[in-house]
Amino acid sequence: xxxxxxxxxxxxxxxxxxxAREGSRGLTLRAVDEEAGVPTGTASNYFAHRGQLLVQILxxxxxxxxxxxxxxxxxxGPLDTVELLRRLLGRLRAExxxxxxxxxxxxxxxxxxxxxxxxxxxxxxxxxxxxxxxLDAGLPGDxxxxxxxxxxxxxxxxxxxxxxxxxxxxxxxxxxxxxxxRLLPAFVTGTR
Numbered sequence: 001x002x003x004x005x006x007x008x009x010x011x012x013x014x015x016x017x018x019x020a021r022e023g024s025r026g027l028t029l030r031a032v033d034e035e036a037g038v039p040t041g042t043a044s045n046y047f048a049h050r051g052q053l054l055v056q057i058l059x060x061x062x063x064x065x066x067x068x069x070x071x072x073x074x075x076x077g078p079l080d081t082v083e084l085l086r087r088l089l090g091r092l093r094a095e096x097x098x099x100x101x102x103x104x105x106x107x108x109x110x111x112x113x114x115x116x117x118x119x120x121x122x123x124x125x126x127x128x129x130x131x132x133x134x135l136d137a138g139l140p141g142d143x144x145x146x147x148x149x150x151x152x153x154x155x156x157x158x159x160x161x162x163x164x165x166x167x168x169x170x171x172x173x174x175x176x177x178x179x180x181x182r183l184l185p186a187f188v189t190g191t192r
Contacts, residue, residue: 009060010036012060013036013064014035015032015035015056015060015101016061017097020097020100023104029043029053032053051112057101058105058119065095081149081180084139085179085180092157096161131143140185141183142185145183149183152179
């Protein structure tokens with residue numbers, strides 16, 4: 001397997017675009033090569049098989065959605081859960097292909113037990129890390145509240161990608177504040 005990290009990232013980014021646009025059935029190593037504009041067979045030098053490609057796509061989606069630690073937090077004063085959720089939605093909206101690819105991976109995982117295992121472990125670890133960061137930062141709420149917030153946000157994300165017209169009638173910005181107030185009991189009304 002090849003080890004050029006820049007080429008691997010470019011191939012994975014191309015794979016994300018193919019997966020988001022064509023769905024799981026359209027994701028082939030040849031389609032990735034075409035999307036990346038590289039010679040046929042290049043992707044097969046980096047990924048032994050389609051299953052390995054799917055797992056690597058999952059990891060790449062998280063890299064693309066994780067905020068750069070070098071970027072300033074930009075929050076004046078104490079951390080604000082509603083503002084953090086707004087920023088999360090902003091990152092997701094800026095990367096719609098990544099979110100569509102993640103939805104496709106979730107669907108594909110229902111048909112591929114090895115991907116289901118990887119996806120479940122990966123998302124469980126991500127959720128645990130998010131809960132720990134939230135609680136360690138001293139943000140309001142307990143573990144159950146943060147879990148509920150995660151699952152509620154997943155619903156907003158899926159609806160925003162799949163039926164955006166539904167959210168037009170129910171603007172998300174005001175809902176974020178209500179969601180935090182109701183799910184995190186120690187929430188103190190402040191900036192929104």
